[in-house]
Amino acid sequence: MFKEVMANINSHWYPTLGLFLFFSIFIGATLWTMRKESHKIYDEASNLPLEDGTTLSSMNSKGAK
Numbered sequence: 001m002f003k004e005v006m007a008n009i010n011s012h013w014y015p016t017l018g019l020f021l022f023f024s025i026f027i028g029a030t031l032w033t034m035r036k037e038s039h040k041i042y043d044e045a046s047n048l049p050l051e052d053g054t055t056l057s058s059m060n061s062k063g064a065k
Contacts, residue, residue: 032038
């Protein structure tokens with residue numbers, strides 16, 4: 001029965017909805033990464049391999065271990 005319902009449904013807008021959803025999430029993730037507050041976190045994270053025994057200060061203030 002499910003197969004028959006899906007075969008007869010007019011679903012020409014599903015690909016458009018999928019494209020719009022994917023594009024929106026992609027743009028949102030890009031903007032989230034490029035926001036001003038992220039700069040400090042990424043700078044600290046990029047220096048972690050060069051330091052001995054230090055952690056991200058922003059992560060410690062939030063209670064992460």
